[in-house]
Amino acid sequence: MAPPLCSACASAPAAALRPATRTPVCRACFIAQFEEEVHATIVSASLFAPGDRVAIGASGGKDSTVLAYVLGELNKRHNYGIELLLLSIDEGIAGYRDDSLMTVVQNETDYNMPLSVVSYKQLYGWSMDEIVKAVGLRNNCTFCGVFRRQALDRGAELLGATKVATGHNADDAAETVLLNVTRGDTARLARCASASTGLSGDRAAGDEGEVSSLPRVKPLMRTYEKDIVLYARFNRLKYFSTECTYAPGAARGHVRDFVKNIERLRGDAVMSVVGSAEDMHVVAPKTTAPKLGKCRVCGYLASRPVCKACDLLRELDRKLPGRRAESASAPLNNSEAAAAFDARKLVVERAGNASTACGGGGVCTNEVCNKA
Numbered sequence: 001m002a003p004p005l006c007s008a009c010a011s012a013p014a015a016a017l018r019p020a021t022r023t024p025v026c027r028a029c030f031i032a033q034f035e036e037e038v039h040a041t042i043v044s045a046s047l048f049a050p051g052d053r054v055a056i057g058a059s060g061g062k063d064s065t066v067l068a069y070v071l072g073e074l075n076k077r078h079n080y081g082i083e084l085l086l087l088s089i090d091e092g093i094a095g096y097r098d099d100s101l102m103t104v105v106q107n108e109t110d111y112n113m114p115l116s117v118v119s120y121k122q123l124y125g126w127s128m129d130e131i132v133k134a135v136g137l138r139n140n141c142t143f144c145g146v147f148r149r150q151a152l153d154r155g156a157e158l159l160g161a162t163k164v165a166t167g168h169n170a171d172d173a174a175e176t177v178l179l180n181v182t183r184g185d186t187a188r189l190a191r192c193a194s195a196s197t198g199l200s201g202d203r204a205a206g207d208e209g210e211v212s213s214l215p216r217v218k219p220l221m222r223t224y225e226k227d228i229v230l231y232a233r234f235n236r237l238k239y240f241s242t243e244c245t246y247a248p249g250a251a252r253g254h255v256r257d258f259v260k261n262i263e264r265l266r267g268d269a270v271m272s273v274v275g276s277a278e279d280m281h282v283v284a285p286k287t288t289a290p291k292l293g294k295c296r297v298c299g300y301l302a303s304r305p306v307c308k309a310c311d312l313l314r315e316l317d318r319k320l321p322g323r324r325a326e327s328a329s330a331p332l333n334n335s336e337a338a339a340a341f342d343a344r345k346l347v348v349e350r351a352g353n354a355s356t357a358c359g360g361g362g363v364c365t366n367e368v369c370n371k372a
Protein backbone atom coordinates (compact mmCIF):
# COMPACT_ATOMS: atom_id res chain seq x y z
CA MET A 1 0.00 0.00 0.00
CA ALA A 2 1.33 3.47 -0.89
CA PRO A 3 2.19 5.65 2.12
CA PRO A 4 -0.31 8.43 2.91
CA LEU A 5 0.43 11.92 1.67
CA CYS A 6 2.05 14.45 3.98
CA SER A 7 -0.62 16.28 5.96
CA ALA A 8 1.28 19.58 5.62
CA CYS A 9 2.20 19.85 1.93
CA ALA A 10 -0.30 17.26 0.63
CA SER A 11 2.08 16.41 -2.21
CA ALA A 12 4.99 14.29 -0.91
CA PRO A 13 4.53 10.81 0.55
CA ALA A 14 4.67 10.82 4.35
CA ALA A 15 7.94 9.59 5.84
CA ALA A 16 6.84 9.50 9.49
CA LEU A 17 4.01 10.13 11.90
CA ARG A 18 4.37 13.04 14.32
CA PRO A 19 4.60 11.05 17.56
CA ALA A 20 2.20 13.17 19.59
CA THR A 21 -0.54 13.74 17.02
CA ARG A 22 -0.03 10.73 14.72
CA THR A 23 -0.28 13.05 11.70
CA PRO A 24 1.67 11.88 8.65
CA VAL A 25 4.46 14.18 7.45
CA CYS A 26 7.13 14.07 4.78
CA ARG A 27 10.78 14.55 5.69
CA ALA A 28 11.02 18.17 4.51
CA CYS A 29 7.83 19.26 6.28
CA PHE A 30 8.83 17.46 9.48
CA ILE A 31 12.18 19.24 9.54
CA ALA A 32 10.52 22.61 8.85
CA GLN A 33 7.88 22.06 11.56
CA PHE A 34 10.43 20.89 14.11
CA GLU A 35 12.68 23.89 13.54
CA GLU A 36 9.82 26.37 13.71
CA GLU A 37 8.60 24.80 16.95
CA VAL A 38 12.04 25.20 18.54
CA HIS A 39 12.20 28.77 17.22
CA ALA A 40 8.77 29.46 18.77
CA THR A 41 10.05 28.28 22.17
CA ILE A 42 13.14 30.48 21.83
CA VAL A 43 11.09 33.54 20.91
CA SER A 44 8.24 33.06 23.38
CA ALA A 45 10.60 32.49 26.32
CA SER A 46 13.08 35.19 25.11
CA LEU A 47 15.93 32.72 25.49
CA PHE A 48 18.57 34.69 23.58
CA ALA A 49 19.60 38.28 23.00
CA PRO A 50 21.88 39.52 20.21
CA GLY A 51 25.50 39.30 21.33
CA ASP A 52 24.93 36.31 23.62
CA ARG A 53 27.84 33.90 23.77
CA VAL A 54 26.15 30.58 24.33
CA ALA A 55 27.96 27.54 25.75
CA ILE A 56 26.03 24.48 24.59
CA GLY A 57 26.36 21.62 27.07
CA ALA A 58 27.45 18.95 24.60
CA SER A 59 27.35 15.40 25.89
CA GLY A 60 27.40 13.70 22.49
CA GLY A 61 23.88 12.36 23.14
CA LYS A 62 20.97 12.93 20.79
CA ASP A 63 19.47 15.93 22.58
CA SER A 64 22.56 18.09 22.80
CA THR A 65 23.64 17.03 19.30
CA VAL A 66 20.28 18.09 17.88
CA LEU A 67 20.39 21.25 20.01
CA ALA A 68 23.77 22.29 18.59
CA TYR A 69 22.68 21.57 15.02
CA VAL A 70 19.28 23.24 15.21
CA LEU A 71 20.65 26.33 17.01
CA GLY A 72 23.23 26.67 14.25
CA GLU A 73 20.46 26.53 11.63
CA LEU A 74 18.11 28.91 13.44
CA ASN A 75 20.85 31.38 14.31
CA LYS A 76 21.59 31.75 10.60
CA ARG A 77 17.98 31.76 9.46
CA HIS A 78 16.54 34.12 12.06
CA ASN A 79 19.63 36.25 12.71
CA TYR A 80 19.71 35.70 16.45
CA GLY A 81 23.17 37.26 16.45
CA ILE A 82 24.52 34.77 19.00
CA GLU A 83 27.83 32.94 19.16
CA LEU A 84 27.66 29.18 19.70
CA LEU A 85 30.33 27.16 21.52
CA LEU A 86 30.41 23.51 22.50
CA LEU A 87 31.28 22.73 26.12
CA SER A 88 31.69 19.12 27.23
CA ILE A 89 32.18 17.81 30.73
CA ASP A 90 34.24 14.66 30.98
CA GLU A 91 32.91 12.95 34.09
CA GLY A 92 35.53 10.22 33.78
CA ILE A 93 33.36 7.21 32.97
CA ALA A 94 35.44 4.80 30.95
CA GLY A 95 33.65 3.23 28.01
CA TYR A 96 30.85 5.79 28.18
CA ARG A 97 31.85 9.44 28.33
CA ASP A 98 35.17 8.97 26.57
CA ASP A 99 33.32 7.35 23.67
CA SER A 100 30.56 9.96 23.56
CA LEU A 101 33.10 12.79 23.58
CA MET A 102 34.48 11.45 20.35
CA THR A 103 31.11 12.24 18.80
CA VAL A 104 31.34 15.80 20.11
CA VAL A 105 34.79 16.15 18.60
CA GLN A 106 33.24 15.18 15.27
CA ASN A 107 30.44 17.72 15.83
CA GLU A 108 33.01 20.45 16.35
CA THR A 109 34.09 19.97 12.75
CA ASP A 110 30.68 19.23 11.29
CA TYR A 111 28.94 22.22 12.88
CA ASN A 112 31.93 24.54 12.89
CA MET A 113 31.58 25.35 16.59
CA PRO A 114 34.67 25.45 18.85
CA LEU A 115 34.76 22.70 21.47
CA SER A 116 36.18 22.86 24.99
CA VAL A 117 36.28 20.03 27.49
CA VAL A 118 36.63 20.22 31.25
CA SER A 119 36.83 17.15 33.46
CA TYR A 120 35.74 16.26 36.98
CA LYS A 121 39.25 15.01 37.57
CA GLN A 122 40.68 18.48 36.86
CA LEU A 123 38.06 20.32 38.86
CA TYR A 124 37.50 17.97 41.77
CA GLY A 125 40.35 15.48 41.79
CA TRP A 126 37.90 12.60 41.33
CA SER A 127 36.58 10.89 38.22
CA MET A 128 33.13 9.29 38.39
CA ASP A 129 34.75 5.87 38.07
CA GLU A 130 36.71 6.62 41.26
CA ILE A 131 33.64 8.04 42.99
CA VAL A 132 31.59 4.94 42.22
CA LYS A 133 34.38 2.79 43.61
CA ALA A 134 34.20 4.83 46.82
CA VAL A 135 30.42 5.27 47.24
CA GLY A 136 28.92 2.44 45.22
CA LEU A 137 26.01 2.71 42.83
CA ARG A 138 23.32 3.89 45.20
CA ASN A 139 23.57 7.66 45.05
CA ASN A 140 26.35 8.20 42.57
CA CYS A 141 23.95 10.19 40.33
CA THR A 142 23.74 12.86 43.06
CA PHE A 143 27.50 13.39 42.89
CA CYS A 144 27.42 13.45 39.12
CA GLY A 145 24.49 15.90 38.93
CA VAL A 146 25.97 18.37 41.42
CA PHE A 147 29.44 18.26 39.90
CA ARG A 148 28.13 18.54 36.35
CA ARG A 149 26.04 21.56 37.10
CA GLN A 150 28.96 23.38 38.65
CA ALA A 151 31.41 22.15 36.01
CA LEU A 152 29.18 23.46 33.21
CA ASP A 153 29.03 26.82 34.95
CA ARG A 154 32.72 27.03 35.55
CA GLY A 155 33.59 25.88 32.05
CA ALA A 156 31.15 28.40 30.56
CA GLU A 157 32.59 31.21 32.70
CA LEU A 158 36.08 30.37 31.56
CA LEU A 159 34.85 30.61 27.97
CA GLY A 160 33.35 34.03 28.64
CA ALA A 161 29.88 32.69 27.88
CA THR A 162 26.78 34.68 28.82
CA LYS A 163 24.43 31.67 28.86
CA VAL A 164 24.51 27.90 29.13
CA ALA A 165 22.15 25.98 26.82
CA THR A 166 21.27 22.37 27.54
CA GLY A 167 19.39 19.74 25.57
CA HIS A 168 16.73 18.97 28.18
CA ASN A 169 13.53 18.03 26.38
CA ALA A 170 9.85 17.72 27.28
CA ASP A 171 10.24 14.07 28.32
CA ASP A 172 13.10 15.03 30.68
CA ALA A 173 10.91 17.78 32.12
CA ALA A 174 7.96 15.41 32.66
CA GLU A 175 10.27 12.96 34.46
CA THR A 176 11.62 15.74 36.69
CA VAL A 177 8.11 16.94 37.51
CA LEU A 178 7.11 13.43 38.58
CA LEU A 179 10.35 12.92 40.51
CA ASN A 180 9.62 16.14 42.41
CA VAL A 181 6.11 14.84 43.13
CA THR A 182 7.56 11.63 44.57
CA ARG A 183 9.85 13.78 46.75
CA GLY A 184 6.96 16.01 47.81
CA ASP A 185 8.94 18.96 46.48
CA THR A 186 6.04 21.25 45.54
CA ALA A 187 8.19 24.36 45.51
CA ARG A 188 10.17 23.12 42.54
CA LEU A 189 7.24 21.86 40.53
CA ALA A 190 6.41 25.16 38.88
CA ARG A 191 9.88 25.94 37.71
CA CYS A 192 11.35 22.57 36.78
CA ALA A 193 9.45 22.69 33.49
CA SER A 194 10.62 26.17 32.60
CA ALA A 195 12.61 26.81 29.41
CA SER A 196 14.94 29.16 31.25
CA THR A 197 16.22 29.36 34.78
CA GLY A 198 18.06 32.20 36.43
CA LEU A 199 21.03 32.39 38.68
CA SER A 200 19.41 31.77 41.97
CA GLY A 201 19.39 28.08 42.39
CA ASP A 202 16.44 27.15 40.23
CA ARG A 203 16.88 23.47 39.69
CA ALA A 204 15.96 22.47 36.20
CA ALA A 205 15.19 19.15 34.61
CA GLY A 206 17.92 16.72 35.41
CA ASP A 207 19.95 19.07 37.56
CA GLU A 208 20.74 18.19 41.13
CA GLY A 209 22.96 21.12 41.96
CA GLU A 210 22.24 24.27 43.81
CA VAL A 211 23.23 27.54 42.15
CA SER A 212 24.27 28.72 38.71
CA SER A 213 26.46 31.66 37.89
CA LEU A 214 24.97 31.98 34.40
CA PRO A 215 21.40 31.81 33.09
CA ARG A 216 20.42 28.38 31.77
CA VAL A 217 18.28 28.00 28.67
CA LYS A 218 16.56 24.88 27.38
CA PRO A 219 15.35 25.47 23.82
CA LEU A 220 14.12 21.85 23.46
CA MET A 221 11.98 21.99 26.59
CA ARG A 222 8.77 21.89 24.53
CA THR A 223 10.03 19.18 22.19
CA TYR A 224 9.24 15.48 22.42
CA GLU A 225 12.13 13.06 22.63
CA LYS A 226 10.68 11.03 19.76
CA ASP A 227 10.67 14.11 17.52
CA ILE A 228 14.30 14.75 18.46
CA VAL A 229 15.27 11.21 17.46
CA LEU A 230 13.40 11.61 14.17
CA TYR A 231 15.01 14.97 13.45
CA ALA A 232 18.46 13.51 14.11
CA ARG A 233 17.71 10.62 11.81
CA PHE A 234 16.33 12.73 8.97
CA ASN A 235 19.39 14.99 9.14
CA ARG A 236 21.80 12.06 9.56
CA LEU A 237 23.28 13.61 12.69
CA LYS A 238 25.95 11.60 14.47
CA TYR A 239 25.31 11.03 18.13
CA PHE A 240 26.11 8.56 20.86
CA SER A 241 23.18 6.52 22.08
CA THR A 242 24.18 4.41 25.03
CA GLU A 243 22.79 4.74 28.55
CA CYS A 244 25.29 5.83 31.20
CA THR A 245 27.07 2.84 32.72
CA TYR A 246 25.99 3.95 36.19
CA ALA A 247 22.39 4.96 35.39
CA PRO A 248 20.57 1.62 35.85
CA GLY A 249 18.77 1.59 39.17
CA ALA A 250 18.51 5.38 39.42
CA ALA A 251 15.05 6.70 40.37
CA ARG A 252 14.84 8.62 37.10
CA GLY A 253 14.94 5.35 35.16
CA HIS A 254 11.80 4.10 36.90
CA VAL A 255 9.98 7.37 36.27
CA ARG A 256 11.11 7.26 32.62
CA ASP A 257 9.55 3.81 32.20
CA PHE A 258 6.35 5.09 33.80
CA VAL A 259 6.18 8.09 31.44
CA LYS A 260 6.80 5.88 28.40
CA ASN A 261 4.03 3.48 29.44
CA ILE A 262 1.50 6.25 30.04
CA GLU A 263 2.47 7.82 26.73
CA ARG A 264 1.43 4.64 24.96
CA LEU A 265 -2.06 5.16 26.31
CA ARG A 266 -2.15 8.94 25.91
CA GLY A 267 0.02 10.50 23.19
CA ASP A 268 -0.11 13.92 24.88
CA ALA A 269 0.77 12.67 28.39
CA VAL A 270 4.25 14.22 28.41
CA MET A 271 3.07 17.70 27.55
CA SER A 272 0.14 17.38 29.99
CA VAL A 273 2.55 16.63 32.85
CA VAL A 274 4.73 19.58 31.86
CA GLY A 275 1.66 21.84 31.53
CA SER A 276 0.39 20.75 34.96
CA ALA A 277 3.70 21.76 36.49
CA GLU A 278 3.45 25.18 34.87
CA ASP A 279 -0.05 25.60 36.31
CA MET A 280 1.43 24.95 39.76
CA HIS A 281 2.51 28.58 39.80
CA VAL A 282 -0.83 29.23 41.40
CA VAL A 283 -0.49 26.79 44.28
CA ALA A 284 3.25 26.29 44.75
CA PRO A 285 4.67 27.95 47.83
CA LYS A 286 6.52 31.12 46.95
CA THR A 287 10.25 30.80 47.51
CA THR A 288 12.72 33.63 47.72
CA ALA A 289 15.94 33.45 45.79
CA PRO A 290 18.80 32.30 48.03
CA LYS A 291 21.43 34.89 48.89
CA LEU A 292 24.52 34.09 46.88
CA GLY A 293 27.98 34.23 48.35
CA LYS A 294 31.27 32.38 48.06
CA CYS A 295 31.89 28.86 49.29
CA ARG A 296 34.38 29.13 52.12
CA VAL A 297 36.19 25.98 50.93
CA CYS A 298 36.57 26.46 47.16
CA GLY A 299 35.60 30.11 46.76
CA TYR A 300 33.05 29.34 44.07
CA LEU A 301 29.50 30.64 44.00
CA ALA A 302 27.30 29.17 46.75
CA SER A 303 24.03 29.82 48.51
CA ARG A 304 25.37 28.33 51.76
CA PRO A 305 28.66 28.69 53.62
CA VAL A 306 29.96 25.52 51.93
CA CYS A 307 28.78 24.66 48.41
CA LYS A 308 27.11 21.36 47.64
CA ALA A 309 30.08 20.14 45.58
CA CYS A 310 32.46 20.68 48.53
CA ASP A 311 29.98 18.99 50.86
CA LEU A 312 30.07 15.93 48.63
CA LEU A 313 33.84 16.04 48.35
CA ARG A 314 34.04 16.01 52.14
CA GLU A 315 31.84 12.94 52.13
CA LEU A 316 34.24 11.28 49.70
CA ASP A 317 37.16 12.25 51.91
CA ARG A 318 35.46 10.66 54.88
CA LYS A 319 35.05 7.42 52.95
CA LEU A 320 38.62 7.35 51.71
CA PRO A 321 40.59 9.51 54.14
CA GLY A 322 44.02 8.58 52.82
CA ARG A 323 43.14 9.87 49.41
CA ARG A 324 43.06 13.54 50.45
CA ALA A 325 46.81 13.75 50.14
CA GLU A 326 46.79 12.34 46.62
CA SER A 327 44.10 14.47 45.03
CA ALA A 328 42.46 17.85 45.22
CA SER A 329 39.99 17.57 48.08
CA ALA A 330 38.09 20.66 47.03
CA PRO A 331 37.29 22.06 43.59
CA LEU A 332 40.12 24.00 42.05
CA ASN A 333 39.59 27.72 42.08
CA ASN A 334 38.82 29.26 38.74
CA SER A 335 42.35 30.31 37.84
CA GLU A 336 43.62 26.79 38.56
CA ALA A 337 40.79 25.41 36.48
CA ALA A 338 41.69 27.78 33.66
CA ALA A 339 45.23 26.44 33.68
CA ALA A 340 43.94 22.89 33.50
CA PHE A 341 41.31 23.75 30.93
CA ASP A 342 43.30 22.63 27.95
CA ALA A 343 42.11 19.09 28.44
CA ARG A 344 40.49 19.42 25.05
CA LYS A 345 43.74 18.33 23.47
CA LEU A 346 43.61 15.07 25.37
CA VAL A 347 40.19 14.31 24.03
CA VAL A 348 41.12 15.23 20.50
CA GLU A 349 44.06 12.86 20.65
CA ARG A 350 41.85 10.03 21.89
CA ALA A 351 39.31 10.76 19.20
CA GLY A 352 41.49 9.72 16.30
CA ASN A 353 38.64 7.84 14.70
CA ALA A 354 35.39 9.33 15.90
CA SER A 355 32.57 6.84 15.93
CA THR A 356 29.10 6.39 17.33
CA ALA A 357 28.08 3.71 19.77
CA CYS A 358 26.73 1.15 17.39
CA GLY A 359 29.32 1.59 14.69
CA GLY A 360 26.64 1.38 12.02
CA GLY A 361 26.45 -1.07 9.20
CA GLY A 362 23.76 -3.17 10.83
CA VAL A 363 20.67 -2.75 12.91
CA CYS A 364 21.42 -0.65 15.96
CA THR A 365 20.31 -2.30 19.17
CA ASN A 366 20.10 1.01 20.96
CA GLU A 367 17.14 3.34 20.61
CA VAL A 368 16.60 4.49 17.03
CA CYS A 369 19.88 5.97 15.93
CA ASN A 370 21.28 7.47 12.81
CA LYS A 371 23.08 4.28 11.91
CA ALA A 372 20.03 2.02 12.01
Ligand SMILES: Nc1ncnc2c1ncn2[C@@H]1O[C@H](COP(=O)(O)OP(=O)(O)OP(=O)(O)O)[C@@H](O)[C@H]1O
Nearest residue numbers: 057058059061062063064065087088089166167168
Ligand atom coordinates in the same frame (compact mmCIF):
# COMPACT_ATOMS: atom_id res chain seq x y z
N1 LIG B 1 28.93 15.49 30.04
C1 LIG B 1 28.23 16.53 29.64
N2 LIG B 1 28.85 17.59 29.07
C2 LIG B 1 28.14 18.66 28.67
N3 LIG B 1 26.82 18.78 28.78
C3 LIG B 1 26.15 17.75 29.34
C4 LIG B 1 26.81 16.58 29.79
N4 LIG B 1 25.89 15.72 30.26
C5 LIG B 1 24.69 16.33 30.14
N5 LIG B 1 24.84 17.55 29.57
C6 LIG B 1 23.81 18.53 29.22
O1 LIG B 1 22.64 18.26 29.99
C7 LIG B 1 21.57 17.84 29.12
C8 LIG B 1 20.72 16.77 29.77
O2 LIG B 1 21.53 15.76 30.30
P1 LIG B 1 21.27 14.20 30.06
O3 LIG B 1 21.87 13.48 31.19
O4 LIG B 1 19.86 13.97 29.70
O5 LIG B 1 22.20 14.01 28.77
P2 LIG B 1 22.51 12.71 27.90
O6 LIG B 1 21.38 11.75 28.00
O7 LIG B 1 23.90 12.27 28.22
O8 LIG B 1 22.60 13.30 26.43
P3 LIG B 1 21.59 14.13 25.60
O9 LIG B 1 20.64 14.80 26.57
O10 LIG B 1 22.43 15.10 24.86
O11 LIG B 1 20.88 13.18 24.69
C9 LIG B 1 22.25 17.40 27.85
O12 LIG B 1 21.37 17.52 26.74
C10 LIG B 1 23.42 18.35 27.76
O13 LIG B 1 23.04 19.60 27.24
